[in-house]
C-alpha cells in the first residue's frame with residue numbers, strides 16, 4: 001500500500017461536498033495541498049481551516065471556472081508558473097442536469113460536458129507525463145454508479161460519467177507497471193449540494209433511494225483513498241451501494257428497459273419539471 005506522505009495533491013471541486021472532504025483527509029498526509037473551484041470564499045475558508053489543523057502543511061487555492069478553456073488555462077498556467085509537481089490528482093469537480101434531455105438547456109449541457117469530461121481528461125493529460133517520469137502518481141477520477149449503467153432523466157450526466165469510467169480503465173491499462181495508478185470511484189447518492197445544482201428548478205431533488213444507501217462523505221473519501229493506495233481500478237463506496245451497483249451492472253439492458261418504463265413516469269412526477277408526463281414514457 002502506498003503512503004501519501006511528502007506528496008503534493010490537487011483536488012478539484014474542493015469548495016463543497018466530496019471535494020472538501022478529500023481535501024480535509026488528504027491534508028493529514030500530504031505535504032502540499034492545492035485546491036480549486038469557483039467559489040473563492042469557500043476555498044479560503046477551507047484552506048484556513050486545514051492550515052489551522054496542520055500548520056506544517058502548505059495549502060494553496062486557486063479559483064477557476066473549469067467548465068471553460070479560459071478557466072482551465074488559469075489553473076494550468078498557475079501550476080506551471082509555481083512549478084507545482086502533482087503526485088495525487090483528484091478529478092472530483094462535476095455537475096449534473098436532472099430532467100428530460102429534450103428540455104435541457106444547451107449552455108448547461110455544454111458546461112456539464114466540459115467539466116465532467118474535458119476538464120478531467122485535460123488535467124490528467126497535464127500531470128501524467130511528470131508522474132510517469134517520476135514513476136510516482138495516483139489519479140482518482142470521480143465517476144458514479146450511473147456511469148456504470150446509464151439511466152434516463154440524467155442522460156447527459158450518465159453519459160459523461162460513462163466516459164470517466166471507460167477513459168480511466170483504458171488509461172490504467174495503458175500505463176500499467178509505470179508507477180502511476182488510476183482509480184475510479186463510483187458513489188451512489190451522497191448528501192451534498194449536487195442535487196440542488198443538478199435541478200433545473202433550484203430545488204433539492206434527491207432521488208428516491210432507501211436510507212441505508214446514503215453513505216457518509218467521510219466514509220466515501222476514506223474508502224476511496226484506501227482503494228487508491230491499494231491500487232484498485234474501481235471502487236463503489238458503501239456495502240449496499242456496492243451490491244446494488246453490482247446487480248445493476250450485471251442485469252442485461254433488455255431486462256432493465258421494462259423496469260425503467262415503469263419507473264420513469266414516477267420519476268417524472270417527482271421532478272418539479274412536471275411539464276408533460278406522457279412524454280416521459282420511453283418509446284419502444
Ligand SMILES: NC(=O)c1ccc[n+]([C@@H]2O[C@H](COP(=O)([O-])OP(=O)(O)OC[C@H]3O[C@@H](n4cnc5c(N)ncnc54)[C@H](OP(=O)(O)O)[C@@H]3O)[C@@H](O)[C@H]2O)c1
Pocket residue numbers: 012013014015016017018019036037038039040042064065066067092093094095096115142143144145186187188189190191192193194195197
Ligand atoms: N452527490 C452525489 O450523489 C454524487 C454521486 C455520484 C458521484 N458524484 C460526483 O461527485 C463529485 C462531487 O460532487 P458533490 O456531490 O460533492 O457535489 P457538490 O457539492 O455540488 O460539489 C461539486 C464541486 O464541483 C465544483 N464545480 C462545479 N462547477 C464547477 C466549475 N464550473 N468549475 C470549477 N468547479 C466547479 C463546485 O465548486 P464551485 O461551485 O465553487 O465551483 C463544487 O466544489 C462530482 O463529480 C459528482 O458528479 C456525486
